[in-house]
Amino acid sequence: MIPIAFYAPLKSPRHPVPSGDRAMARAVMQALDAGPFKTDLVSQLRSLDRSGDPTVQTDLQAKAQQEIERLLAIAPQCGWRAWVTYHNYYKAPDLIGPAICASLSIPYIQIEASRALKRLTGPWAAFAKQAEAACDQADLVFHMTTHDRETLMKHQTPNQTILPLAPFLPQTDLPVAQGGPRLDNNLLCVGMMRAGDKLASYQIIADAAGQLKTPDWRLTIVGAGPARAGIEAAFAPFGPRVRFTGQLDADELARHYDSATLLVWPGVNEAFGMTYLEAQAHGLPIVAQDRNGVRDVVHGGILCDPAHVQDFAAAIDRLLGDPAHRATLGAAGRAAVQTQHLQPAATDALTRAICPLIGVTP
Template structure:
C-alpha cells in the first residue's frame, strides 16, 4: 500500500545525471517516507521537460501524459493512494499528471517548489505555463524553498491554499565530520555547462587572478563545457586540480580537506552544494544574489560581478584561520538547525494534508 504518491516532472530522483534538482527530489522522498501510514513511492518517471520552446514537442508530451495519467489512476485506486506530491512544477516542466490523477482519485495534491511565470503566457511556452499555473491553482499546499518564491506565489494564491516555507535541506539525518582543511585549499563543486554555470566559472577565474598569496583549487564536476572551463583556469597551471564528477563519498572526502568553498552562483536558485560545504564546516563565498541570501551567511556574500571583492574575501579567509574556524562552526550549527532531514520532516508534517487525523501525527 502506498499512502503518498511522489513525482518529479523536471528530473526523476533516479535520473543518471547528478544535479541539485535530483538531490532535492531524493531528499524529499526520504523526508516523506513514514509521514503517512503506508509509505511513499515514486510512481512515475515520465519527464515533461521541454527546453526548446517547441509546441509540437509539447503536444506530444501532453498526449503521453494522458496515457500515463490513465495508468496511474488505475494504480492509485488499486493501491489506495491518499495524497499526491509533486516536486518542481514550472513552465518548462509542468506537472501534467498530478492534477488529473489527484482529482480522479479525490485525494489532496501538494507541490514542492513551484513557480508562475506570467511573461511566458505568450510565446512558445504559453501552453506549458498555463499547465504549470493550473497545477499551482489545484494544490492545497505549496512548499516554497525560499521566501522569495513564497512572496511571488502569494500574488496569485487561491482561497484556502497554504504557502509553507520549507528551507532547502540535505538528504542526511546528521552532520558529517568536520573538515580538517589543508592550508590554502579552495574547492568548488559545479556542473560544467553553457549559460549560468560557465558564467560563474568565468567570474571565479577573474577573481582567482587577483588573489594574493598561496592557494590551490579543487574543481569537482564535468559536462559539455568542460573544455571551456579548463581553458578559463589554465593560466593557474598546477594550482588547479580537476577531479571530475565524483560520487557523494568522493565529494565528502574532498570537502573534508577544503578551507573555503568558492562559487559565484550566477542565477542559482539556492544551491545544494553550498549546503554540503557548510555542513562539512567549509565556509562559503558567493555573490550576493536573492536566492543565495537565504542560504549563504552574510559574511560570505560579495557584490555581483566584483572580482576584486571576491578575491579579497578569499585572501582574508585564507589568511585568518581563527576567523575561518568560527565561520565554519557557525555554518554547521545553521545547517543542523534548518537544513537536515529532521527539520524538513517537521516542516512538511505540520502542513501535510495526509497527516490530518492520523494516529501519531
C-alpha cells in the same frame, strides 16, 4: 504507512544524471518516508522543454495523457491519500498530478513550486499556463526560498496553504570530520559542468582568480559534464594551481570538504545550491554571490555583490588571510545546517502540514 503519490516532472529521482534537482527530489522522498508516509514514485515522465518548442510540448502533453490513463487504472489498488509534486515550473510543468487529484478527489501538494507569469506569452506560453494552473490547484504549497514565497503569496488562491520547507540534506546528523588539518589557501569549487548558468559561475571564479592577491592559492574543481573543455580553457592560464578531479563519490567529496580552506561558488541562478549545504555541514566557510536562493542557505560565509567580480576576489583574499574569521563562519554554517537543513526538520514540517490535510493526526 500512508500511501502518497510522488512525481518530479523536471528530473526523476531515478534519472541517471546527478544534479541538485535530482538530489533534492530524492531527499524529499526520503523525508516523507521517514514520517508516517510511504511514497510511490508514480511516473518518470520528464516534461522538460529546454528550448520553448511547441512540437516538444505537444508531444509531452500526449505522453502525459497516457500516464494519466495508466495511473487512473491502477489508482484503486494503490490507495494514494495525496499527490506530491516536486518542482513544477514553466519549462517542466506537472502535466499529470492535477488531473489525477481532480479525478480521485485527493489533495494536491507542491514542493518548490515557482511562478513565472512573464512566461505566459512567448515560446513556453502553453507550458507556463499549465504550470500556473497546476499551482493554482494546489491545496498546499511548500516554498524553499524567500523569493519563491513572495511570488506564491502574491498569487495565492482561496483555501491554499503556503508554508516554508527549508532545503535540506538527506541525513539525520552532521557528518563526522575525516580528520587531518585543513590545507592552507586551498579553494574548492563543486559544480556540474554544463553550458548556461553553471558555465557562468565557473567563468566568474576564473575572472576572480586572476585578481587574487594571495600569492600561493590553489583551486580544486570537482565536477563533470559536457562543458568541461571550455571550463578547463578558462582556467588554463593558472596552470598547475588548478586541479580537476572529475566527478567524485560522496566519501571522496567529503574528504575535500574537510580539507579545503574555502568553498567558492557564485551561484548564478541557483535555486539554492546543495553544495552550500554540504560544505557547511563540514564546517567549510563559503564565498558566494548575494543572489536569490543562495542567501537562504549560506549562513557561514560571505555573500558578494554579483555586479562586481572584484568583490568576489576580495572576499576570497580576506578569508584566506583570516583563519579566526574562517573558523567563526565555519562553526556558524555547521550549526545552521544542524538546526535547519537536515532531514528531521524536513520530515517534521512535511508531517505537520500534510497529515491534517488528509484527516490524520500528526
